[in-house]
Amino acid sequence: MSWLRALKGTARSGLTVERARLEPLAALRAAVGLALVIGAGLALLGPGAAASSAFGAFMAAIATFQQSWRPRPVLALASGLTLAVSTFVGYLVGASHTGLFLALLAAWTLVAGLLWAAGPTAGIIASGNVAVMLVTVTLPTSVAQAAGHAAMIAAGGVVQALLIVFFPVRRWGAQRDALADALAAEADYARRLRQDPVAPFDPAPLMRARAAATVTARQARRRPAELHGARGLAERIRPVLASLADPAVGGPGEGPGRDRVRELLAAAGDVLDAAAHAIRSGEPVRLPAPSPAVLKSPDTADLLTGAPLRAARRLAALLDDVLETARPGSGRTAAPGESMLRPTLPAMVPVVLTAVRAELRPGSPILRHAVRVTAVACAGYVIGQALPFGHGYWAPMASVMIMRPDFSQTYARAVARFGGTLVGVAVATGIVQVAQPGMYLSGFLAVVSAWLMYTLMRTGYAVAQLFVSAYVVFLLGMGGVRWDQTVPDRVALTLVGGVLAMIGYALYPAWETPRLRTRLADWIAAGGRYAAAVLDQYADPAGARRADVREALLAARDARIAWQEALDRAAGEPVRHRGLSHAAADGAGDALAAMGRCAMLLEAHVPDRGQAPVPGAADLAEALRTATGAGAKAVRERRVPQWDEVRAVLADWGAPGQGVLRGAAPQLLDSLDEVSEALRP
Incomplete structure (x- = not known):
């Protein structure tokens, strides 16, 4: 795909509004939590503290809408507390020296980028906290105020967590x-x-x-x-x-x-x-x-x-x-x-560290993303401070929120963020000019904007960004900042941040296309191990472990999903296929899916433990393991895999196997041959 076609595709994707299942009651609950925090902050501590607590409650609510199976209150607390710590430390460092704050920003952003190794939910929450920290560190004017603002941010997360506990919406x-x-x-x-x-x-x-179905111990007792x-x-x-x-x-x-x-x-x-x-x-x-x-x-x-x-x-x-x-x-x-138990958040720390350590290697897409987003965020901060605008933090904030480990999402979000920002600030500016809202009315309009964002955020990033932009305009207006002091800066610096994000990915990419052969090889090897594990049950019904089949099946499914996700990401990249054309990828994928189906048919008829071993099953299992392992190596080395071992075993059988093997075993070989045919030049 050419760069022009790739850019058109990502722009179209970023501006697409999708039909999605909405959660209006959950959105209303999140908006009520935000309203409580803003109202209490305005009444007791003033607009600055109210804005800090509002950011904490806002991000905590966004965390609860992420695709995660953990309890929602836990996500809200984790988001609010980590943002509070980031804000306090950021103010302490940034108040003394700009260079030190830039170093802290680099360290914080690098860690946030590496946390994508623990999954998209951790990556999104960490990236959001870095981005919002750039705003919240500018609100306090003393260490005592910074501590108070951090406490208010944490309180915003606590309020959202308590609302989820006391007012659940559609349990489980x-x-x-x-x-x-x-x-x-x-x-x-x-x-x-x-x-x-x-x-x-x-x-x-x-x-x-x-x-x-993988739950915490507390969830298991209540499920x-x-x-x-x-x-x-x-x-x-x-x-x-x-x-x-x-x-x-x-x-x-x-x-x-x-x-x-x-x-x-x-x-x-x-x-x-x-x-x-x-x-x-x-x-x-x-x-x-x-x-x-x-x-x-x-x-x-x-x-x-x-x-x-x-x-x-x-x-x-x-x-x-x-x-x-x-x-x-x-x-x-x-x-x-x-139950299948999920570790608690403290118990996840060594798991996350292991996952991050595994990505600290040359060629890791997560490491490349972390380095890329760190460099872009630091460059955006320096450029934002140098430009003759106020609120220079908006450039790095936009970059951090836009950038993702893959090309399509990064470029689509860049277009969507700028388009949503342009429309959102235009609408908010019009409302401000007509209504001339005071402090409390601005807070109310900010809550309404947040409620609309929570309600419609699953319909597309552009729609969500529209309401986020309006929310920020109203929230800063609550503190007396005029629209003409924020809107031009926000639009211009959002454009700068988006362009930096796109340039950063182009200069230091992590293309999925060259890795497709590796993903395909992993699926071949995992599929072969699954089929061999099933055949082991026929070879030794009394002694073979049933758990081996389940473990092999899950590994084969993981490999298949990884292949499909890689294929989807590669489809939008401006990169040549490098030895694996679209037709070859589709053909090989269909053939491996058929092989998995044959193994599944055999699994459905596994003999009881009291039955006699099926002749030839052990030889076929060993041949499959050997052949698929060698075939995976051949695919990685850009050679056409051969299945001579499997063919020789089936030829020695004379009649093709016994019982169910009579129908399914030849299908296994046919599927493997189709893989070779798809990969043949």
Whole structure:
């Protein structure tokens, strides 16, 4: 993609307004918290302290809207307290010497950039705190005032946390949505299998549900019963659906047996949708009348035999368990020891340090982002101070808020921030000129702007920035700063910060395109390990560990998602494919997804521990491990992978395997051959 096309694409993306699910009650709660903080600050301490506390409450509320499974009060407290510390330390350093403050800004920004290694939520909160710190350090005029402002900022975070505790909005809503989305995705999968027995399935909803099900010990004691257990059932239903639909190992390709398979799949889709709706809303399950009768029809045994019949009965039993789990108030709440536990924030410190240390290597995109945003923020601060404007901190603040580890987001946010700022300050200026608001009316208008931002922030960065700009104009106006003292400076310096961010990425990029082969190789190796782990169950039903299959499956899913995310990021980069064209990437990805599906079909029919080992399974498992490991190395070295070991094992079998292996094993080899064909020059 050329630079011109890439810039057009990112500009269009940045200014796009998306339809998104809004959270008006949560936004109203956040705005009420902001109003309480501003009102108390104005009444007791004056406009300067009110502005500081308002920034603390504002950023704490933004933290609670991030995509995180941690309790929202914890996020609000973490944001408010870290911003308070940053403000106090920043004032102490900045009041004595500009050079020292620049060094502190560099250190703070570098740490914030590295915190992206711990995940986007940590990166966003850290970046936001650095940006807002640039504003809040200018408000106090003494050390005592700085301590007071820091205390007010922390109080803003505490107020938002207390409001979440005492006025919860849709308890466990994010976790309910994640689990319901997983069940709804499987319902859609069941319906697609009726028309296409080898339809693909994106595991992302299941992975999101797993992340949502990982809770703190406190959450585990309070989690509703309907959120405990359904995810595990959803994981077990997916391979049963695939094995029932696939003609190679499941129902017949045509005739009455195939018609019954389609009826079962349609009924499964209805049941899963009903369970998803019940879990999402917390209401009783309402089932379409025909579905249970179809799933438990006695004449299924007349139309299906062997593996398809076992899959049909297994499906009915699993769906019964899903319905039982989805009923509100049914079952029991899991004890902490029975749950997947998330460490507390203090316990996360060594985990985060390990993740950051792992990124301190040449070529790390996180390290490059940290260095890049540090250099741009420092340059923006120096330029902002040198330009004949007031409020020179707006340039580095804009840069820090704009920059992200990947190209598309950085450039899209730069365009969106400038466009939103231009419109926001224009609207706010018009209101100020017409209404001539005083201190309290300015505070009220700031709260209204923040409420609109909280409500609409998921519709796009440009929309959010529009209301953020208005919020800042009204908030500074609350302290007596005239609009003509802020608006021209903010617009000009936001443009400077955006341009610096774009130049910084262009000069020191972290392109995803050259790393695509590595991501693909990781998926090949992980997919091979998963298939081999499943085959180990056939080779030694009594001794093989079932947990090995689960661990390999999760690793393969992580590799697949990493590949897909990298592919999406690379699609908007102005970089040549460097040996992996779009067609090759799509073909190899489809083939590896098919290989994973074959392994999943085998997993659905793993023999019981009392059964005899399946001849040839051990040889095929070892061949897969060896071949996919060598194939991953070949992909990294820009060679076409070969699968001679797997081909030789299947040739030695004569007849292709035993039982389910008869249908699935050749499909594994076909998928690997398709990977090679896609990568062939």
